[in-house]
Amino acid sequence: MIALIGSGNVAAWIAHRLRDSKEFRIGQVYSRNIDHARRIADRVGAEAIDRMEDLSREASMYLFSVSDDAYRKLLPQIPFTMPLALHTAGSVSQQVFAGYAVEYGVLYPLQTFSENSVYEGLQVPVCLETDHLGASLDSVERLAAALSEQRCRMSGHQRTVAHLAAVFACNFSNAMFTIASDILQENGMSLDLLRPLMQQTLDKLDVMSPRQAQTGPAKRRDDRVLHNHLAALDDPIQRDIYRLISMYIQIQNDSGNEDK
Secondary structure: OOOEOOOOOOHHHHHHHOOOOOOOOOEEOOOOOOHHHHHHHHHHEEEEOOOHHHOOOOOOOEEEEOOOOOOOHHHHHHHHEEEEEOOOOOOOOOHHHEEEEEEEEEEEOOOOOOOOOOOOOEEEEEEEEEEEEOHHHHHHHHHHHHHOEEEOOOHHHHHHHHHHHHHHHHHHHHHHHHHHHHHHHOOOOOHHHHHHHHHHHHHHHHHHHHHHOOOOOHOOOOOOHHHHHHHOOHHHHHHHHHHHHHHHHHHHHHHHHHHO
């Protein structure tokens, strides 16, 4: 039986993936907000709790999916030593469980989840950190297999680097989409205009590297266009972003040319 600690988007995905599992049953779902716990628990026939003191001692696995800052407060509230604890964070050390669990590790789903995410067909690589797993290693690997067809083991350093790269690829890209959307809306247009371009940008990565796929005025060193774009931006932060990224593209392009 699994005790799922957390009720956010990652926890909801885990519950969805394990809903029909014959091997891994979620028996409890914890959240500070009992309604949030019930929202997930009801989907899998689990008990909803809002106090760590009510955490069952009978679980074979305690799976944490909470904010990075929550562990320091939550773990001391558990009135027993957990046999096996895992967390799903990209940037929290597995050592957070030292002294609170006999065996522990990390099961990190490298994907972006939102409240209205469509899970069907969603590809979610699961990254495992298993340094402090012994007898439980096989069951953790089977859990990862139940969650995803894409799995890999990595060190703590590799997980940190993967999380950092994901921030650039996902969070920063989405911030650029936000700027693009704001610029268009301020001028009576919609982001829909750019959706084919955005999709093509991703599709090109199936056949070439990001460096090879780079286009635009910065790569061409078209100073006239760069000047006009900067002049069109009223927001000083957006101007700085445009200037810095254009400079980065030019430096990378020059470096690539030197390698040839």
